Amino acid sequence: MIQADLTAQVDAAMTRAPFIPVVVIKDAAHARPLSKALARGGVPVIEITLRTDQALDAIRAAVAEAPEVLVGAGTLTSPKDIGLAQAAGAAFGVSPGLTPELLQAANDAGFPLLPGVATASEIMTGLAHGLTRFKLFPAVPAGGYELLKSLAGPFPQVRFCPTGGITLETAPKFLSLQNVSCVGGSWLAPQAMMEAGDWDGIERIARESVEKVAG
Numbered sequence: 001m002i003q004a005d006l007t008a009q010v011d012a013a014m015t016r017a018p019f020i021p022v023v024v025i026k027d028a029a030h031a032r033p034l035s036k037a038l039a040r041g042g043v044p045v046i047e048i049t050l051r052t053d054q055a056l057d058a059i060r061a062a063v064a065e066a067p068e069v070l071v072g073a074g075t076l077t078s079p080k081d082i083g084l085a086q087a088a089g090a091a092f093g094v095s096p097g098l099t100p101e102l103l104q105a106a107n108d109a110g111f112p113l114l115p116g117v118a119t120a121s122e123i124m125t126g127l128a129h130g131l132t133r134f135k136l137f138p139a140v141p142a143g144g145y146e147l148l149k150s151l152a153g154p155f156p157q158v159r160f161c162p163t164g165g166i167t168l169e170t171a172p173k174f175l176s177l178q179n180v181s182c183v184g185g186s187w188l189a190p191q192a193m194m195e196a197g198d199w200d201g202i203e204r205i206a207r208e209s210v211e212k213v214a215g
């Protein structure tokens with residue numbers, strides 16, 4: 001696949017909702033009700049991180065059972081993870097950082113990847129691989145709003161999904177930046193609510209979050 005198509009697919013993930021919920025799923029049976037609750041609340045996109053032994057099953061389940069949701073795989077740290085995510089049916093991948101090996105593997109596989117960056121140099125490495133869409137990670141510790149504003153000057157073609165340390169309260173400020181397409185965060189799917197099966201509660205958080213940034 002050519003790079004422009006991959007960028008369009010990453011854009012589709014970044015513009016599907018104002019947020020990309022970052023989730024850690026400990027029980028693959030949660031994937032379906034969680035994905036559907038987020039979608040009902042107005043957030044039909046999810047990043048299921050490869051941080052548990054259930055993650056790949058959870059991605060497969062979400063893809064099969066919640067077709068209204070765009071399902072991504074997160075915490076991809078090696079070329080092998082790219083293959084696993086793609087084979088599980090993920091529509092896009094997210095990584096905490098950026099290595100030339102990871103970018104090459106994603107490009108070779110024709111897999112849309114949103115890699116993490118925290119510096120201008122990392123952005124330049126991504127640009128050299130044809131990428132213009134990045135996760136800023138960890139967004140707040142790395143410099144947050146001020147860093148994003150500073151990066152807009154030298155990199156006007158770049159769009160970010162800042163993730164890490166962002167809350168519902170701070171999300172609107174990030175989303176007001178012209179170079180921010182969406183923000184990522186774990187607040188949309190609290191672990192305790194998932195374990196309690198409180199899907200209505202998660203739907204409510206998603207809806208309140210969407211309403212807050214719309215207003």
Ligand code: 3PG
Pocket residue numbers: 022137163164165166184185186187
């Ligand atoms: C993560 O590392 O889990 C994501 O970046 C989400 O970060 P957050 O919990 O600060 O939203």
